[in-house]
Amino acid sequence: FREWKGDYKFLTELTLVLxxxxxxxxxxxxxxAVLYNTLWEQADQYAKENLKGNELSYYWEVTD
Structure with missing residues (x-):
């Protein structure tokens, strides 16, 4: 996760896969399912707290 967390498109895809x-x-x-849910919650929370502007808009559009 550390290697990819800076790539907002990858982060978005990761949350979709999870x-x-x-x-x-x-x-x-x-x-x-519980394990994947825990991982999804962490990735989703990270995205919401760290993506800004167009990156956050992209995240919301794709995951909505």
Whole structure:
């Protein structure tokens, strides 16, 4: 994460993938869904606190 957190498009894609994984494992592997949810919450919070201007707008448009 440290290597990529400065790339707002990658960060946006990461949150999308983590969200997809939550739904993928929700019924059959709830333990994995909980793990992916924790990671998603951290990535989402980081994005909301650190992206500014056009980067934050991009994040909201893509993840909405």
């Amino acid at each position: 969200n997809h994984k939550i739904w993928q494992y929700y019924e059959n592997r709830p333990d994995m």
